[in-house]
Amino acid sequence: MTVTVRDAAGQPVDAATLEIQALMAHPGMAPVIEPAQGQGHGVYAAHLQFTMAGDWDVLVTGRLPDGRRVRQRAAHLSVHAAD
Amino acid sequence: MTTPPSTSHGTFQGTDVLRWPVVGLLLRWRHFRTALQLVLLAVAVVIVVHGFIGPEIASANLATVLTWVHYRGLLVVALLAAGNLFCTGCPIIRVRDWARRLHVPTRHWPKRLGGKWIAIVLFAAVLFTYELFDLWSLPRGTAYLVIAYFVVAMGVDLLFTGASFCKHVCPIGQFNFLTSTVSPLEVQVRSADTCRSCHTADCVSGHRPGGRSTPIVQRGCELGLFLPAKVGNLDCTFCLDCVQACPHDNVALGTRAPGVELADANRRSAIGRLADRPDLVVLVLLFVFGAVMNAFGMITPVYRVEQWLTTMTGGAPEAVVLGILFVAVIVIAPIVVVGGAAVATRIVSADARSPWRITARYVYALVPLGVCLWTAHYAFHLLTGALTVVPVTQSAVIDLMGWPMFGEPLWRWAGMRPGKVFPIQLGFAIFGAVGSIGVAHLISLHDHPKRAVRATMPWAIAIAIITVAAIWVLFQPMEMRGVGFGG
Numbered sequence: 001m002t003v004t005v006r007d008a009a010g011q012p013v014d015a016a017t018l019e020i021q022a023l024m025a026h027p028g029m030a031p032v033i034e035p036a037q038g039q040g041h042g043v044y045a046a047h048l049q050f051t052m053a054g055d056w057d058v059l060v061t062g063r064l065p066d067g068r069r070v071r072q073r074a075a076h077l078s079v080h081a082a083d
Numbered sequence: 084m085t086t087p088p089s090t091s092h093g094t095f096q097g098t099d100v101l102r103w104p105v106v107g108l109l110l111r112w113r114h115f116r117t118a119l120q121l122v123l124l125a126v127a128v129v130i131v132v133h134g135f136i137g138p139e140i141a142s143a144n145l146a147t148v149l150t151w152v153h154y155r156g157l158l159v160v161a162l163l164a165a166g167n168l169f170c171t172g173c174p175i176i177r178v179r180d181w182a183r184r185l186h187v188p189t190r191h192w193p194k195r196l197g198g199k200w201i202a203i204v205l206f207a208a209v210l211f212t213y214e215l216f217d218l219w220s221l222p223r224g225t226a227y228l229v230i231a232y233f234v235v236a237m238g239v240d241l242l243f244t245g246a247s248f249c250k251h252v253c254p255i256g257q258f259n260f261l262t263s264t265v266s267p268l269e270v271q272v273r274s275a276d277t278c279r280s281c282h283t284a285d286c287v288s289g290h291r292p293g294g295r296s297t298p299i300v301q302r303g304c305e306l307g308l309f310l311p312a313k314v315g316n317l318d319c320t321f322c323l324d325c326v327q328a329c330p331h332d333n334v335a336l337g338t339r340a341p342g343v344e345l346a347d348a349n350r351r352s353a354i355g356r357l358a359d360r361p362d363l364v365v366l367v368l369l370f371v372f373g374a375v376m377n378a379f380g381m382i383t384p385v386y387r388v389e390q391w392l393t394t395m396t397g398g399a400p401e402a403v404v405l406g407i408l409f410v411a412v413i414v415i416a417p418i419v420v421v422g423g424a425a426v427a428t429r430i431v432s433a434d435a436r437s438p439w440r441i442t443a444r445y446v447y448a449l450v451p452l453g454v455c456l457w458t459a460h461y462a463f464h465l466l467t468g469a470l471t472v473v474p475v476t477q478s479a480v481i482d483l484m485g486w487p488m489f490g491e492p493l494w495r496w497a498g499m500r501p502g503k504v505f506p507i508q509l510g511f512a513i514f515g516a517v518g519s520i521g522v523a524h525l526i527s528l529h530d531h532p533k534r535a536v537r538a539t540m541p542w543a544i545a546i547a548i549i550t551v552a553a554i555w556v557l558f559q560p561m562e563m564r565g566v567g568f569g570g
Contacts, residue, residue, distance in 0.1 A: 021494060023142035025220040026381075026563035028152035028468020030497035031142065052501075053383055054563040055220070057140045061494075069481075073140070081383050081560055 002045045003036065003060050003074055012042025018062035018070070020046040022077075025055035036060070053081040095273045099335040101326065110336060116322060119172035126154075127174050127229055133479055134226025144222035148468070148475050150229070151219045156465025159262065159458045166268040166336075167259050170249070170320035175236045179248075182241055192247040198362035199257055203369060206254035207413070210373050214380045215405055217564060246305035249320055256320070261370050262454050263316035264447075265341040265518065270310070270319055270326070270334060277333045278311040286310040286325040286334065287352075301328045310334065312352035315344030317363075342518055345447040346525035358443045367446050368417040371453035375553050376412040378460045382559035420545050421446060427541035432527075432534040444530065445542055448523035452546055455515025456553050459508040466504045470496040501561070508557050516550040 001020055005013040015038065022032040032051060036044035050056060058075040101107045109115055126149060134146030141147040154169075161168040218224055239248040249256045272278050285291075287309045289299035304310075304325050306318045313319070326334045350356050357363060379385055385408075392404045425438040425445065434441055474492035481487050523542035527535040 023140055024563060025141055025217070026151070026464075027141045027144070027147040027219065028464050028471050028498070029142065029563070030467065030500075031494055033494055052561050052563070054561065057142070059140070059143075078564075081562060 001048055001058070001075075002039070002043055005042045005044065005060075005064075013064060014038055014040065014042060015065045016044070016062060016070070018044050018060055020048060020074075021059045021061055022048055022050065022056045023059065024052070025057065032056075036062070050079045053079050055079075094275050095271050095335050095337050097271075097335075097338040099273070099337050100268060101334075101336045110323065111326065113327060116171055117177065119168075120174050120177035123169075123172045124174035124177055127233075131226045131229055134222045134229075137222060137479060137482065139222060141220040141222060142471065143475055143478060145472070145475055145479055146222040146225040146229075147219060148472055150225050152464050152468045153472060155461045156469075158259070159454075159461050160465070162259065162262040162266055163454070163458065164267070166266040167263040167316065167319060167321040170256060170259050171322060173249075173320070175233055176246075176249075176322075178233060179237060179240045182237060186241050188241055188244050190243050192243045192245070192251060196251065198360070199251065199366050200362050201252050202254050202257045203362065203366050205252065206257060206366070206369055206373070207409075209254055210369075210377060210413075211405065211409055213377070215402055219563075245307065246320065250306050250318060257366055258370065258457075260317050260319070261367065261450055262457070263319065263321075264345050265451050265454050266316055267338055267341050268336055269316050269339045269344075270313070270321065270323070271337045271339070272310050272313075273333045273335045275311065277331050281331065281333075283330070284309060285328040285330055290328040290330060292330075303328045307353035309352040312350070314347055314349055314351040314354075317344075317351065317354055317357075342451050342522050343525065345450055345522045346529065348444070348529060357447055358440065361443065364443050364446050367450060367453070368421065369413055371449045371456070371549065372413045372417050374453050374456035374460065375416075375549065375556065376409065378456070378553065378556045379412065381561055381563050382556060383562040384559055386562060386564070420548055421449075424541040424545035427544075428538050431540065432531045432538035434531065434538070445523060445526055448519050448526060448542055449546065449549070451518030451522060452512075452515040452549060455511040455518070458515075459511040459553075459557065462511065463501070463504050463508055465498075466507070467498045467501055469498045471498070505557065509554065512550055512554050512557065516546050519546045 003018075003020070005016055005018070007013050018036040020034050020036050023029075024031070030051065032048050034046040034048055036046040039045050044060075048058075056077045056079060057073065058077060059071060060074050061071045062069075064070055099107075101111055112118075130146045130149050133144055137144040137146065141151075158169045212218065216224060218228065235252070236248045239252055240246070283291075285301075285303055287303045287307060289303040290301040291297045291299055302324055305322070306320065308318060308325075310325055310329075323336070326336070345357075348356060348358065354360070388408065389401070389404050392407055393399060396403065396407075421442055422438060425441040428434060428441050428445065429436070429438055436444075473496050474494045477487065477489045477492040480489050481492070520539070520543045523546070524535060524539045527538040531538040
């Protein structure tokens with residue numbers, strides 16, 4: 001999964017410390033959390049391996065280069081079991 | 084064989100928890116219930132507040148985490164380890180008691196609305212809407228549900244006297260009453276002789292230290308349970324008002340054999356005979372088959388069944404498809420399985436009673452299995468997600484205070500791996516089945532002393548069918564859907 005971080009002016013933000021969190025739609029289930037690696041031009045990538053089928057909320061969390069905390073919802077995914 | 088001994092008819096001989104050094108003192112403390120209620124009221128406030136102002140993500144909101152993971156899990160743990168402690172600490176009753184200082188109800192609950200029928204409809208409605216709207220994934224929906232619960236309870240109990248809401252309306256209360264039939268503790272009479280010499284019945288009518296013309300200073304049982312005639316835990320909220328009201332200190336919170344009361348055919352105070360209560364029969368069936376349905380709603384095959392039903396019905400809305408599924412599992416399946424067992428018992432034991440009367444006698448044997456199936460489900464969520472409350476609380480504090488007073492959220496904290504919990508779930512299912520067969524046999528020993536084994540066999544087969552179905556559900560891959568923030 002890749003996410004792109006931009007500032008208020010639309011400029012890409014590099015050097016942020018981010019991770020991608022996938023939280024199950026049902027509370028109380030173990031999350032999938034992976035660090036997001038900077039790819040340049042504000043792009044960050046992480047490989048997520050979902051542990052079960054169902055609906056997942058994907059969030060980007062961490063800190064921006066200026067120290068500000070970020071916790072942003074990124075996607076809502078429906079993961080289906082492989083047949 | 085005679086009727087299995089009811090637990091409150093003789094002189095108490097078990098262990099009285101009220102006499103224990105520390106725990107006993109705490110339980111007998113006049114303000115014990117209030118203290119417990121205030122704790123749970125604080126939790127309810129947190130649920131409502133965070134449900135509205137917290138993130139719209141179920142796994143990151145205290146409303147959904149505390150309600151659907153911790154409350155449900157701890158509720159069954161408390162019921163199996165001790166008794167109906169969550170009714171004891173019900174925060175709604177605390178607020179209701181405050182409200183009754185301003186407005187004292189005078190009406191009695193209408194007789195035509197007696198029994199558990201309203202609670203049964205609400206219980207079924209909660210199970211249905213839980214699946215239809217994916218309530219577990221909705222923090223605000225959960226907060227609204229809690230508020231609605233308070234509002235309805237207030238409305239009922241400010242209009243009608245006693246614990247009308249608890250006895251006739253509250254679906255959680257009925258769940259707790261049924262589950263508490265397999266609890267190890269029961270409020271009991273210490274000495275039957277003392278009750279026989281008592282002429283004031285303070286345990287049910289309230290304590291008036293100055294006689295009948297003086298005001299009540301301690302209320303008696305709001306659910307109308309007269310202790311000398313009380314059998315088992317049904318309708319008992321463990322409020323311990325009777326302990327406080329009895330002027331003879333003749334009430335025990337005693338140990339007993341869990342589940343035996345389900346075979347007791349005696350008339351019970353404020354309940355009557357179990358076999359004469361069609362509402363309780365329906366409640367038990369809903370309780371047991373609802374446990375299977377509730378777990379079935381969280382596995383992959385259910386979505387394939389729903390898709391197939393959607394196709395078969397020419398694209399019917401989800402509510403209709405889910406309704407068909409509910410009717411199949413909680414109406415048709417009980418009629419086939421339980422009705423079949425009743426007919427078979429009638430034949431093999433030469434029982435002259437109608438299949439309905441046999442059902443009304445034996446259906447209570449299914450309760451231990453139902454309890455264990457609910458426990459297997461709720462224990463899964465509690466054990467796999469017990470620690471999730473830590474990062475969610477840390478995150479909520481950051482949102483509230485603006486700085487990590489309790490540290491950065493430990494989002495990796497969750498609980499046991501699902502695979503590790505499965506043997507525990509399996510154990511509960513088998514344990515419940517064994518308990519249910521045991522209760523069925525107790526009933527057979529009473530009703531068919533010469534053909535007890537034959538009379539039990541159909542029920543053992545019915546219990547085995549339900550258990551195998553439940554274990555199949557537990558074996559399936561989980562697939563938890565939810566509307567999430569995406570709508």
